[in-house]
Structure formats: structure tokens, C-alpha cells
Amino acid sequence: xxxxxxxxxxxxxxxxxxxxxxxxxxxxxxxxxxxxxxxxxxxxxxxxxxxxxxxxxxxxxxxxxxxxxxxxxxxxxxxxxxxxxxxxxxxxxxxxxxxxxxxxxxxxxxxxxxxxxxxxxxxxxxxxxxxxxxxxxxxxxxxxxxxxxxxxxxxxxxxxxxxxxxxxxxxxxxxxxxx
Numbered sequence: 001x002x003x004x005x006x007x008x009x010x011x012x013x014x015x016x017x018x019x020x021x022x023x024x025x026x027x028x029x030x031x032x033x034x035x036x037x038x039x040x041x042x043x044x045x046x047x048x049x050x051x052x053x054x055x056x057x058x059x060x061x062x063x064x065x066x067x068x069x070x071x072x073x074x075x076x077x078x079x080x081x082x083x084x085x086x087x088x089x090x091x092x093x094x095x096x097x098x099x100x101x102x103x104x105x106x107x108x109x110x111x112x113x114x115x116x117x118x119x120x121x122x123x124x125x126x127x128x129x130x131x132x133x134x135x136x137x138x139x140x141x142x143x144x145x146x147x148x149x150x151x152x153x154x155x156x157x158x159x160x161x162x163x164x165x166x167x168x169x170x171x172x173x174x175x176x177x178x179x
Contacts, residue, residue: 022054022055022056022057023054023055024053024054024055024056024062025053025054026051026052026053026054026177027052027053027054027176027177027178028051028052028152028174028175028176028177029049029050029051029052029174029175029177030049030050030151030172030173030174030175031047031048031049031050031172031173032046032047032048032049032050032065032067032170032171032172033045033046033047033048033170033171034046034156034168034169034170034171035168035169035170036069036166036167036168036170037166037167037168038069038071038086038088038164038165038166039164039165039166040164041071041086042071042073044069044070044071045069046067046068046069046168046170047067047068047069048065048066048067048068048090049065049066049067050063050064050065050154050172050174051063051064051065052174052176056095059097059098059099060095060096060097060098061095061096061098062093062094062095063092063093063094063095063096063110063112064091064092064093064094065090065091065092065094065172066089066090066091066092067088067089067090067092067168068087068088068089068090069087069088070085070086070087070088071085071086071087072084072085072086080124080125081124082122082123082124082125083122083123083124084120084121084122084123084124085119085120085121086118086119086120087118087119088116088117088118088164088166089116089117089118090114090115090116090117090136090160091114091115092112092113092114092138093112093113093114094110094111094112094138094140095110095111095112096108096109096110096140096142097109097110098144104145104146104152105143105144105145105146106143106144106145107141107142107143107144108141108142108143108144109140109141110139110140110141110142111137111138111139111140112137112138112140113135113136113137113138114135114136114137114138114160114162115133115134115135115136116133116134116135116136116160116162116163116164117131117132117133118131118132118133118134118164119131132163134162134163134164135162136160136161136162136163136164136165137160137161137162138158138159138160138161139158139159139161140156140157140158140159141156141157142154142155142156142157143155143156147173150175150176151173151174151175151176152174152176153171153172153173153174154171154172154174155169155170155171156168156169156170156171156172157169158170
């Protein structure tokens with residue numbers, strides 16, 4: 001049922017975008033940094049790149065991002081030492097709706113899909129290594145603000161719902177191309 005609903009929503013969005021005045025193409029690029037709290041893990045730093053891919057319609061920008069984070073721990077339990085690590089590389093496609101609150105300052109809710117490539121490894125009394133690729137739903141909200149003539153920033157809270165669930169607070173600095 002969820003797949004059918006998601007498919008229907010994507011078809012409706014694609015049909016609307018095909019009939020709307022679009023302005024799609026690479027419009028800006030920049031770094032992303034923040035903190036992430038993965039499901040069943042401690043918080044850690046995340047880094048990545050963000051690309052402003054233009055707008056589908058007025059106030060509906062498309063953004064792509066590639067992010068990385070890793071976390072691990074060494075310890076001792078019941079007289080045995082262990083070492084585990086968890087890494088995640090995510091490729092995200094999101095759209096948001098911009099609400100202008102002042103000139104060139106916006107708040108926005110958004111959503112999209114992410115592909116997560118993750119690896120979990122454990123080294124202790126026994127060894128385990130597991131890698132997987134998962135599709136997750138991304139829900140976000142944020143604040144976009146001007147920095148300089150060709151730069152704008154974004155402060156954002158993002159939730160990835162799927163496997164792995166994760167919550168992130170991050171900041172983007174986008175250099176605007178050809179504006």
C-alpha cells in the first residue's frame with residue numbers, strides 16, 4: 001500500500017512539474033556540515049556537498065546532497081574487548097516550499113527520497129560485517145538566509161525515516177552559479 005501511494009504521489013508531482021514553468025539545472029553548490037544522531041547510536045559529525053538544482057515552480061526548489069558520517073566505539077565488556085563501527089553515505093533528493101519572511105530570507109518545510117549506503121562492522125569475540133543499501137523518506141524544515149552577493153546559507157533539521165532512521169542538524173553554504 002505504501003509503495004502504491006508513494007508511486008501515485010511521484011506521478012502527480014512529475015505531471016505537475018511537466019506542465020509548470022520549470023527552471024531546472026545546476027544553480028549553486030557548496031559544503032554541508034552538521035551533527036547527526038543515528039538510530040541506535042551516539043551523535044556524530046556529518047559532512048557533505050549540496051547542489052541547488054533550480055526550481056520546479058515558484059517557491060519550490062529542488063536540492064541534491066551527498067553526505068557522509070561515521071561512528072564507532074572501542075570498549076571492554078565481560079572481560080572481552082570489542083570494536084564496532086557504523087558508516088553511512090547518503091544521496092538525497094528533496095524539494096521544499098519557500099515562505100518569504102523578509103527580503104531574501106525564507107523558512108521552508110520539505111521532503112524527498114534518500115538512498116543510504118551503510119556499513120556496520122563488529123570485531124570482538126566474533127567478527128561481523130554487514131553492508132546494505134536502503135531507500136528512506138526524508139522530511140526537513142529550515143531557514144534560508146543571504147550571506148554575500150553570490151552566497152546564501154541554510155540551517156536545517158532533517159529526519160530520515162527508514163533504515164537507518166536518523167536525525168540531523170546541519171548548515172549549508174551555497175555559492176550561486178550564474179545568478
